[in-house]
Amino acid sequence: MKKYIIYTGILTVGLLLGRLLFSNSSKEETSHHHDEVEVTKKMWTCSMHPQIMQPEPGDCPICGMDLIPAESGSDGLLADQFKLSENAMALANIQTTIVGKGNAEGNTIKLSGKITENEEANAVQVSYFSGRIERLNISFTGEEVRKGQLLATIYSPELYAAQQELIIAASLKESQPALYKAVRNKLKLWKLSENQINQIEETGKVKENIPVYATISGTVTEKLVEQGDYIKQGQPLLKLANLSTVWGNFDVYENQIDRFKKGQQVMITSNAYPNKEFKGKVDFIDPVLNTKTRTVTLRVVLSNEDDVFKPGMFVTANVEGASANNNDALTIPKSAVLWTGERSVVYLKTSPDQPVFEMREIKLGNQMGNEYEVLEGIFAGNEIVTNGTFTVDAAAQLQGKKSMMNKGSAKVLTGHEGHLGMDNHSLNKEENHTNMNKRLDVSAKFQQQLNSVYNAYINLKNALVSEDSKNTSASASTLLNNLTKVDMKLLSNNKAHNHWMSLEGDIKSSATSISETHDIKSQRDHFKHLSSRLINAVQLFGVNQKAYVEFCPMADNNKGAYWLSKEEKVINPYFGSAMLTCGEVKQVIE
Numbered sequence: 001m002k003k004y005i006i007y008t009g010i011l012t013v014g015l016l017l018g019r020l021l022f023s024n025s026s027k028e029e030t031s032h033h034h035d036e037v038e039v040t041k042k043m044w045t046c047s048m049h050p051q052i053m054q055p056e057p058g059d060c061p062i063c064g065m066d067l068i069p070a071e072s073g074s075d076g077l078l079a080d081q082f083k084l085s086e087n088a089m090a091l092a093n094i095q096t097t098i099v100g101k102g103n104a105e106g107n108t109i110k111l112s113g114k115i116t117e118n119e120e121a122n123a124v125q126v127s128y129f130s131g132r133i134e135r136l137n138i139s140f141t142g143e144e145v146r147k148g149q150l151l152a153t154i155y156s157p158e159l160y161a162a163q164q165e166l167i168i169a170a171s172l173k174e175s176q177p178a179l180y181k182a183v184r185n186k187l188k189l190w191k192l193s194e195n196q197i198n199q200i201e202e203t204g205k206v207k208e209n210i211p212v213y214a215t216i217s218g219t220v221t222e223k224l225v226e227q228g229d230y231i232k233q234g235q236p237l238l239k240l241a242n243l244s245t246v247w248g249n250f251d252v253y254e255n256q257i258d259r260f261k262k263g264q265q266v267m268i269t270s271n272a273y274p275n276k277e278f279k280g281k282v283d284f285i286d287p288v289l290n291t292k293t294r295t296v297t298l299r300v301v302l303s304n305e306d307d308v309f310k311p312g313m314f315v316t317a318n319v320e321g322a323s324a325n326n327n328d329a330l331t332i333p334k335s336a337v338l339w340t341g342e343r344s345v346v347y348l349k350t351s352p353d354q355p356v357f358e359m360r361e362i363k364l365g366n367q368m369g370n371e372y373e374v375l376e377g378i379f380a381g382n383e384i385v386t387n388g389t390f391t392v393d394a395a396a397q398l399q400g401k402k403s404m405m406n407k408g409s410a411k412v413l414t415g416h417e418g419h420l421g422m423d424n425h426s427l428n429k430e431e432n433h434t435n436m437n438k439r440l441d442v443s444a445k446f447q448q449q450l451n452s453v454y455n456a457y458i459n460l461k462n463a464l465v466s467e468d469s470k471n472t473s474a475s476a477s478t479l480l481n482n483l484t485k486v487d488m489k490l491l492s493n494n495k496a497h498n499h500w501m502s503l504e505g506d507i508k509s510s511a512t513s514i515s516e517t518h519d520i521k522s523q524r525d526h527f528k529h530l531s532s533r534l535i536n537a538v539q540l541f542g543v544n545q546k547a548y549v550e551f552c553p554m555a556d557n558n559k560g561a562y563w564l565s566k567e568e569k570v571i572n573p574y575f576g577s578a579m580l581t582c583g584e585v586k587q588v589i590e
Helices: 002-041 086-091 157-171 177-189 194-203 254-259 389-398 415-428 444-465 469-484 494-515 520-541
Strands: 081-083 095-098 109-117 122-126 131-136 150-155 209-213 218-223 236-241 245-253 265-270 273-285 295-303 314-319 331-333 338-340 343-349 356-368 371-376 383-387 547-552 561-565 584-589
Touching (some): 109 295, 122 218, 131 157, 131 209, 150 157, 150 236, 157 177, 177 194, 245 254, 245 273, 245 314, 254 295, 265 295, 331 383, 338 389, 343 389, 383 389, 389 584, 444 469, 444 520, 469 494, 520 561
Antiparallel strands (some): 081 356, 095 383, 109 245, 109 314, 122 236, 131 150, 150 209, 218 236, 245 295, 265 314, 273 295, 331 371, 338 343, 343 356, 343 383, 356 371, 547 561, 547 584
8 A cells, every 4th residue: 555655656756847847848839930930030031122022131132231120010911911100101192081982072074185177167258369479468377257358459351351351241232232241240259249240330440450359257277378479369368267266175984975865964174264064065086096196085075265275285084974883883083093014003991000011013994083983993882992092002022921012922132043033123123113221311412412403394394285395305414414403412321322323323314315316206206215214213212392193094105104293283204295294192291
């Protein structure tokens, strides 16, 4: 019995000791493993190229800068999700909206167009007999002409002979009334009035120079002859336009054609009269699509009795009732959408309680006012970013997440594999201007010098809008001159110094290319790259004024392109008068 008691005691003590020893070992092992995981999770990235992710510190394989610790991922987040701090949300004024069905702000579509002459009211004043213009009473294009007004005095040998015939026929009208009548009718066909014919007959004198009177009223749009010219019967003298009515021609995009029909009421506005609206109705929709702009022309006839509209004037049409009668249409604000090439993306707020976001590609339908119809990609009840979308996209790129310029999550590059990213970067760095960093603290003097570069850029942009290749080249030369005056020594820290070195070379290269050519198409292509890098510079260093980042999805062969502007109003430098207002503001840089 004593043996059993002793054995039982030894066994109990042994179990207690074993548990104590193995428990400590397990804790140490678990702790060691946890530390290993934490070390493994630590990643390093480049402030200039956030797509670079390496598990250990070192140099960036693209630019050679020292890698910095990447922000730690938030627990529980999926691969393409990322989190913003509350402070960042407040500073960027990021706002979100719950997506609902049929929540469009009205059903008005805005169209851009231009005033042209009413071709149905146009006319040509011709000469009804041949001769030489002795005196031309019309001095300039744009002159108003009234019906019956003296236009010119013409010497005509054949009309001289016809007058002599009339005088002879008048003396024989009792015996040969048919001949008399035929001679008078011939003069009438040459547009001589009854008074002119009677005066020749009564005086018995032949007029050498015959006055020509206007047969219609209108505005002279083109002089086709000058004083002293010899003219033939039926030759045009002047082109006249009756501007009591004009046409407003508007571009309708391919995906909007089914929204319009003849007879729709249109409200017209113009920059010339910002506080006035003018009513009109859709009179004609062109059955042929313009293959270059992918638009058709919608025509509105406008009354112009007060001479308000001038041919060539840009106008905007607000067409009511142009949206589909579909209460189930899922719509989102224009400000929520980012474009890159053929892709349209939005950012979802995936957590109702935390600022966690994820990019989502969507398919858009028709534009309805300030809303877009969404066909695929999101659902009613989703919460999306509607203000500060550009900033959220930049944050996604900086954290190496799926973004507008990055279709997939960032690839972790290690060792020599990192150098493979160089080719892709070289191909895409011009397009990657949304890869923003935080505003750097630089001196006011440096900002002032950069501001002079920005002002020259704006002049260059305005020259492209006017399609003035000569002034575009001159503005590029001014930009280059101002760029040489930017003193890099004013940048106190290495990070700002390295950023400016990277941007300056690209800005100089693009501006030089623009200055060396007068081909507007080539200038616009280089302008795309120039804008890309200057947007980066303004975002990083700031200038002494507000700047607007604007985007046109149809520029660069429908790949989309950005530019900077001093004003919120969109004036497109990539298309000029062809599509002057194509685009929208994507970011405001204070």
